[in-house]
Structure formats: structure tokens, C-alpha cells
Amino acid sequence: MEKIRVGVIFGGKSVEHEVSIISAITAMYKMDQEKYDIVPIYITKEGEWYTGEFLKDIESFKNMNLINTYATNVVLMFYKGRFVLRKKNGFFNKIVDEIDVAFPIVHGTNVEDGVLQGYLQTVGIPYAGPDVYAGVVGQDKVLMKAIFSKEDLPITKYEWFYDTEFKKDQENVLKKVKRLEYPLIVKPSLTGSSVGISTASNEKELIDAINEAMQYDSKIIVEEMVENLKEVNIAVLGNYESQKLSEIEEVHAKAKFLSYQDKYIGDGTIQGGAKKFGVKSGVKGTVKGGKTGMPSASKMPADLKPEVRAKVEEVARGVFRALGSAGNARIDFLIDDKKNEVYVNEINSIPGSLAYYLWEGKGIDFTEVLNDMVNIGVKDFKKRNGKTHSFDSNILAGYTSNGVKGVKGTKGKLSK
Numbered sequence: 001m002e003k004i005r006v007g008v009i010f011g012g013k014s015v016e017h018e019v020s021i022i023s024a025i026t027a028m029y030k031m032d033q034e035k036y037d038i039v040p041i042y043i044t045k046e047g048e049w050y051t052g053e054f055l056k057d058i059e060s061f062k063n064m065n066l067i068n069t070y071a072t073n074v075v076l077m078f079y080k081g082r083f084v085l086r087k088k089n090g091f092f093n094k095i096v097d098e099i100d101v102a103f104p105i106v107h108g109t110n111v112e113d114g115v116l117q118g119y120l121q122t123v124g125i126p127y128a129g130p131d132v133y134a135g136v137v138g139q140d141k142v143l144m145k146a147i148f149s150k151e152d153l154p155i156t157k158y159e160w161f162y163d164t165e166f167k168k169d170q171e172n173v174l175k176k177v178k179r180l181e182y183p184l185i186v187k188p189s190l191t192g193s194s195v196g197i198s199t200a201s202n203e204k205e206l207i208d209a210i211n212e213a214m215q216y217d218s219k220i221i222v223e224e225m226v227e228n229l230k231e232v233n234i235a236v237l238g239n240y241e242s243q244k245l246s247e248i249e250e251v252h253a254k255a256k257f258l259s260y261q262d263k264y265i266g267d268g269t270i271q272g273g274a275k276k277f278g279v280k281s282g283v284k285g286t287v288k289g290g291k292t293g294m295p296s297a298s299k300m301p302a303d304l305k306p307e308v309r310a311k312v313e314e315v316a317r318g319v320f321r322a323l324g325s326a327g328n329a330r331i332d333f334l335i336d337d338k339k340n341e342v343y344v345n346e347i348n349s350i351p352g353s354l355a356y357y358l359w360e361g362k363g364i365d366f367t368e369v370l371n372d373m374v375n376i377g378v379k380d381f382k383k384r385n386g387k388t389h390s391f392d393s394n395i396l397a398g399y400t401s402n403g404v405k406g407v408k409g410t411k412g413k414l415s416k
Contacts, residue, residue, distance in 0.1 A: 003037045006374065007076070007085075007099035009116065011043040014108030015195050015216070021061055023353050024105040028056055030356075030366045036374075039099050041085070042071070043111070049074050051085050051097055072096050076123060083125045101374060102127040105350065109190050112350050113139035121384075128377035129327035130349040131384075137323050138349035141189045141221050144323070151322045153315055154343050156334065157181075158223040160189065163214040173210075174203065183225045186210055188217030199225065226343060230335040232302045234316050235351070235358040237369065239326040239376055243317050247361025248309065250302035300361045308335065311342045319344055326380055327373050330355040 008031075010024030011017055021042075028038050040055035044064070052071035054060050060067060074085040074096055085097045102125050106112050114135030120127045130138060137143045142160045149155060159177050166173045177184070186209035188196040196216035198209035206222070213220050235246035304312070316331045330351035334343045348355075354373075356366035 003035060004101060004374070005037045005039055005097075005099045006031065007039045007041045007083075007102045009041045009043065009102055009104045010106055011045070012106050012108070012111035012116070013043075013045055013047055014106070014111055015191060016107035016112075017045055018061075019352055020105060020107045020111070021058070023107065025056065025058055026353050026356075027103075027105055027366075027370060031370050032367055035371070039085070039097050041074075041076070041099075041102075042067070043106075049076065049085075049088070076102075076119075076125075078123050078125070083123065099125070101125065101378060103374065103377070104129055105354065107350060107352065108195075109139065113190065126378045126381035128373040130325055130329070131380070134323050134325045135349055138325065138329070138347050139190055140219070141187060141346060142219055144346060145221070147322055148319070148344060151318065153318055153322065154341070156224045156226060156343050156345075158221055160219065160221040163218045163220060166210060166214070166220070170207075174206070177206065177222050180222060180224050184209075185223050185225050186213050187221050187223070188213045189219035189221050190217045226334040226336050226341075228336050228338040230302075230337040231345075232304070232312060232333045232335060233330055233355070233358065234312060234333070235328060235330045235355040236316050236320040236325070237328045237359075237372055237376075238320070239380055240321055240324055243320055245313055245316060246355070246358035246364075247300055248302040248304065248312060249358055249361070250299040250304075252298055300358075304335075305340060308340050308342060315342060315344055319347055323347060325349060326376060328354050328369060330358065 008024050008028050010020045012020065014020065024040070028040060031038055038056070040051060040053070042050045042055045044050070044067075050067055050071040051074050054070040055067070060070070072085075073088045075088050076083065076085055076099075078084075079086070079095070082098050083100070083102075084095045085099070086095050087093050102120050104111065104116055104120070104127060106116060110116075112135060114130075114132040117127065117130065117132045117135045121132060129135075137147060145155055145158060157180055159180060161173050161176065182201050184200045184206060186198050186200060186206065191197075196213045198205075198212050200206035200209045210220055210222075231251040233249045233251060237244045237246070302309075312333055312335075315333070319325075319331050320329060325347065327350070330348040332345040332348070334345050335341065336343075354366075354369065356369060359366065359369050
């Protein structure tokens with residue numbers, strides 16, 4: 001049986017660039033090697049695409065000169081019925097490799113937020129994970145909350161504004177935010193992995209937090225923090241038709257919220273899932289640490305009352321369907337442990353390490369999750385192609401450089 005060639009795309013122009021590398025290498029080593037040929041496709045922070053077996057080695061990313069030397073700079077394109085990686089530079093732009101399906105394992109702006117998915121959809125290749133629309137709303141916390149509100153999904157009180165509004169009329173923005181009660185949490189709308197997020201207990205801290213968030217995004221969101229806070233996460237696998245739920249994890253953090261440091265750096269070593277799966281370097285060393293995207297101190301299953309657990313699962317399905325998500329998403333919840341009130345915090349359309357650890361809680365192997373994601377991506381691709389997206393008629397056939405000739409029922413002219 002011929003293997004399916006899966007192009008695992010990672011990296012990109014994102015503050016979560018390194019996290020994506022760890023997630024992708026972890027996944028590549030857990031994909032079914034009997035079923036798939038894995039083709040690594042790395043996007044640099046400058047937006048250049050590279051491929052080569054060398055990119056399966058975590059040590060390769062410590063020195064960009066090594067990538068320039070041992071990997072090949074390519075572009076992904078549709079060519080004579082094939083999806084090929086063609087050499088970008090040189091006199092002969094030869095085909096380096098080809099793939100059957102793309103598997104983006106990317107985090108953050110410019111990649112997870114629908115931009116990469118839009119390119120893949122334009123090229124016409126099947127891909128795993130969220131589509132353009134789910135990627136956009138899954139990355140933009142303001143859009144996300146607007147949809148949650150419209151669908152009557154439980155969220156905390158919030159306000160949002162643009163950085164230009166704050167710079168132009170700080171007093172008016174602060175007046176708007178005064179509708180909320182301290183303590184508050186301030187976030188850039190588009191970042192992930194807790195980048196640029198701060199808490200505030202008074203107006204001075206609020207102004208500092210807003211200035212910090214504005215370094216990362218033009219759209220800022222301020223939310224009320226939940227009292228008696230218990231944080232839990234759950235993963236959802238599927239598409240709008242059907243969803244499968246993982247175990248629920250209870251997050252423990254020393255701080256009021258998990259920072260980028262808590263999630264990925266810890267005691268100074270990268271918190272990666274690769275070591276657990278036996279990812280060995282072709283040079284020296286391995287990825288160190290625990291589970292990417294998962295704090296070192298957590299409890300699974302979460303200590304929840306049956307009715308609270310049922311509410312989390314119900315809302316998780318609602319969130320996934322409301323955003324039109326696909327693939328394997330992690331949904332984060334905030335719970336008032338005294339009042340037993342559940343609030344959805346956000347969805348992570350492509351979570352760190354694809355939240356494999358949450359599925360282990362249900363006895364589902366990471367390899368099985370990856371296989372399901374590929375299958376869902378291919379099925380969704382076939383569904384998209386089965387819809388009408390264009391018509392055979394060509395309304396431009398009647399246009400000339402001087403205007404319209406012989407075209408009825410159309411409005412306007414190319415020139416007058």
C-alpha cells in the first residue's frame with residue numbers, strides 16, 4: 001500500500017515560533033510511520049519555507065546557518081496535478097518533494113490565525129485542522145467573545161478597544177473600562193501562549209498592563225477575573241458534524257494566570273513533549289522538559305462536581321460548533337469553585353503539542369489523534385470541493401476595452 005505523504009508545516013512569523021517547532025517535532029515522531037511519509041516544512045521568522053529530513057532534528061534550529069546549509073528553500077505549489085515543493089532559488093527550479101496533504105502545526109499570528117490556511121486553500125491542497133474562518137475567530141479574542149455572547153455561551157464581563165483610542169483619549173478608554181470590577185486581566189487580542197498578558201488591581205497597574213499589551217497587538221481586551229478561580233482545559237476532536245471529548249485537566253499555577261514562562265520555560269529548560277516520545281537528536285541532546293502547552297503541575301481528571309463537569313463538556317461542544325472548528329482544539333475554562341459557575345475563556349485552534357496529554361487521560365494514544373486529524377482534514381476537503389464555488393459562465397466575455405458589448409443584465413463597465 002502506497003503511503004500518504006504528509007507535509008508537516010511549522011514555525012512562521014509568530015512570537016510562538018519556537019513552541020511550534022517543539023509541537024511539530026513531537027508530532028512527527030508520533031505519526032504512524034507505516035501509513036505516512038512525513039515531509040517537514042519549516043517556515044522561518046522571515047517567512048522563508050524550507051524542507052529536508054534535517055528539519056526533524058531539534059538541534060537543527062539552534063543555528064540558522066545549519067538550515068541554510070542542509071535544508072532546501074522551497075515554495076509549495078500546484079503543478080500538473082501534484083502538490084509540489086519546488087526549489088525557490090537557482091537556475092533550475094527543480095521539484096524537491098511532493099505531498100498529498102498538509103498538516104499545519106503552528107501557533108499564533110500569521111500562521112494559526114487563518115493566514116496559512118487561506119494559502120493552502122488557494123493552492124487547493126487538503127489540510128488538517130481549522131479552516132480559514134475558524135482560524136481567524138480562534139485567534140482573535142474579541143471576535144471570539146462576540147460569537148460566544150451571540151450563542152449564549154457563558155463568558156466573563158469584558159471591554160475592548162484599539163491602541164489608537166487609548167493613545168488619543170486615555171481618559172475615555174479608562175472610563176469605559178471602569179464598568180468592570182477589579183481585579184482585571186489585560187490581553188492583546190491576537191496573541192497566544194499568554195504573551196503580553198498582565199493582571200491589574202488598580203488603575204496604575206491597568207495602564208501599565210495596557211501599555212504592555214499594546215506592544216503585541218492593536219486590539220486590546222480587558223476582562224474581569226473570576227473569583228475562587230479553578231482553571232480547567234478540555235480538548236475537542238472532530239468537526240461541526242461530530243465531536244469527541246478528551247479528559248478534563250485541572251491547571252495549577254503559582255501566579256494568578258499561567259505566563260509564557262510558566263507554560264514553556266519553567267526552570268530554564270524548554271518544556272517539550274518530544275523527550276517523552278523518544279525524539280533523539282541526530283547531533284546531540286533531546287528536547288528537555290515535560291509537555292508543551294501544559295503546566296508542570298496539573299491534575300487529571302479535574303476535581304469537579306458531576307454537574308460542573310457536564311456543563312464544561314456541554315459548553316465545549318457548543319464553542320467548537322459555534323466557531324466552525326475542525327481538527328483537535330483545546331478549550332480553556334474558568335470556574336468559580338464556590339458558586340460552581342463555568343465561564344469559557346478561549347479556544348486554542350491548534351494547541352501546543354496538540355494537547356496529546358488530554359487524550360491520554362481517556363486512553364487515546366497521540367498516534368490515533370494525529371491519524372484522526374488527517375482523516376478529518378481530507379473529509380472536510382472533499383466536502384468543500386463538493387460545494388459550488390464558481391460558475392461556468394464568463395461574464396467578462398462580453399467586455400471590451402471600450403465598455404460592454406452584447407452583455408445583458410450586468411451593471412457597470414470596465415472603462416467609460
